[in-house]
Amino acid sequence: MTAAFLILATLTVAGTAAAMGLRNAVHCVLALTVGFAGVAALYLQLDAQFVGFTQVMVYVGAVAILAVFAIMMTHSPTPVPLPAYSRHWLAGSIVAAAVFAVLAWAIRAGSTSAPCLPPQPGISVQQIGDALMHRYVLPLEIMGLLLTAALIGAVVIAMDRKEESK
Amino acid sequence: MSSLQSYLLLSALLFSIGLAGALTRRNAILVLIGIELMLNAANLNFIAFWRYGPTPSKLTGIMFAIFSISVAAAEAAVGLGIILAAYRHSKTTDLDQMNSLKG
Numbered sequence: 001m002t003a004a005f006l007i008l009a010t011l012t013v014a015g016t017a018a019a020m021g022l023r024n025a026v027h028c029v030l031a032l033t034v035g036f037a038g039v040a041a042l043y044l045q046l047d048a049q050f051v052g053f054t055q056v057m058v059y060v061g062a063v064a065i066l067a068v069f070a071i072m073m074t075h076s077p078t079p080v081p082l083p084a085y086s087r088h089w090l091a092g093s094i095v096a097a098a099v100f101a102v103l104a105w106a107i108r109a110g111s112t113s114a115p116c117l118p119p120q121p122g123i124s125v126q127q128i129g130d131a132l133m134h135r136y137v138l139p140l141e142i143m144g145l146l147l148t149a150a151l152i153g154a155v156v157i158a159m160d161r162k163e164e165s166k
Numbered sequence: 167m168s169s170l171q172s173y174l175l176l177s178a179l180l181f182s183i184g185l186a187g188a189l190t191r192r193n194a195i196l197v198l199i200g201i202e203l204m205l206n207a208a209n210l211n212f213i214a215f216w217r218y219g220p221t222p223s224k225l226t227g228i229m230f231a232i233f234s235i236s237v238a239a240a241e242a243a244v245g246l247g248i249i250l251a252a253y254r255h256s257k258t259t260d261l262d263q264m265n266s267l268k269g
Contacts, residue, residue, distance in 0.1 A: 009176045016203055020187030039206050046217040051231045058235050063242045070195050070246045074253040085190050092189025100182035107174045131225050143236050150240035154247035
């Protein structure tokens, strides 16, 4: 466990905890970008450069912006601000804490021998592209189909039906 | 504690934070963000196991993470579209008020 890991882990956990804890939804998304960037930096620490930059592009660049747009479009000025947490927040927190306790216990008890770090694999983007085009070409095509379907589906679902019926 | 275990613990913590957010928040968009956080924790696990596994040159973990990120992006787009449609219908994103199927 290095100092860089500790700093990045603290940043990530602080960002995500703020994203799930703050009351203002826009502040939540801003904190979420910090958390996503921290996860991307952790990927870089683990020598997965391509996944790290994909994380920056997809999550920090697209998902967070999409969430900000959705918050803007669903913003309704209510005279009394609604409470940020559900009525069942205590039960939800207990369930989450129990899940973390079980996972942490399994991780601590699971492996007694520390696996040594293998030498740096040095994966280039060319190797990833080769694998995507040869061994994983069928999943790649299915993913393209899924993304197309999701694109069309999102537009159709979010379309305003009242406009076309007029 | 080994380095792999610390990554797994961090990932478990991220998953629990996302789960707590998905279970306790009232805003539907923030619930969706909590689900995204849980997916991120799973991706971090994939990458950590790939890096500390016996054969990191086989790229399996990286492929899992890339496809998982793609599915998460599609899920976010469709989920936010559904939230927009539900907001147009019921004029709220409060999940405690969206409690009727027929409207």
